[in-house]
Each structure stands twice: as C-alpha cells, then as structure tokens.
Amino acid sequence: MTMSEQHAQHEQQAATPEQDASAAFTRRLTDEQWRERLTAEEYYVLRRGGTERAYTGEYWDSTDDGVFTCRACGAELFSSETKFDSHCGWPSFYEPSSGANVTHLRDTSLGMERVEVRCGSCDSHLGHVFSGEGFDTPTDQRYCINSLSIRLHSPDE
8 A cells, every 4th residue: 555545544534523623724734834833843753754862752751640642733642551661762652542543654764664653633743653572561562652742641631
C-alpha cells in the first residue's frame, strides 16, 4: 500500500464529532500557521517528522498519572496506564488510548523499515511503533513517542 493509499484509508476511519471538527480545522492549517502555533522544536518534530534527542524530553521518565494528548491539536492519544520504562530515552507505551486516534505509516526513510505513528486527528508525527522486542507488556509493542509530540493532562484537570 502506498503512502497516499494509507493516508486515504486513514481519512475513512470513524471519528467523534469533536475529532472531526478538530481534524477539519488543523488539516486546513498552512505551514506558516503551524509555525505560528508551535514552537520551533515542536514544529520540527510534529510537522517535519523530526526526533528529539534521547533522554532529553519532558516525559521520557515521567511516572505521573493522566492522559497524553497531541501537542498540536489536543486529541487523546495515550494513557499513563499503558506507559512503561523501555530504557530507550523516549516515552514508551504499549498501546494507544483509541485505535482511531493514531495512524500507522510505513517508513523507509533511514534505509530500514519502520512504522511511523501519526496523530489520527491532525496528521502530526508522533514517533514510531516497534513490535517483537520482548517487552513484558500485553501487546509486545513499543510506541516510542517524542515528548514534544504529546502533553500530559493530570486526572485533576
């Protein structure tokens, strides 16, 4: 499946009315509007597919409870209940909060095959997902996510 076919398939996934409104708004933003909404570092990761350095992000070692949302559009992505310490230097989760909130794209950009993880609402880059690494998690998956792509909301908010 080509990237454009995967993107079209993503467009057909069911979403809540709130996600539809957010997606419709953020998908219409121009590159300049994204630059105005995000910091330079957030823009590099979320809109250009960059990666923050390992062990430098805000959430790589966080054990705080809450829900992680997309830093670009606010869509719920991961729960702290699925976060685990993979010792890789980035926040790691074994599954997203909802399958419709993340999309997966084949990524061969570094001469190897990986699976890129993107926000299902605004199509921002979040990180990559890896399988079969032997972690003692229910899914045997590691969603390796940039801290700059997410924001933690505590249960008290």
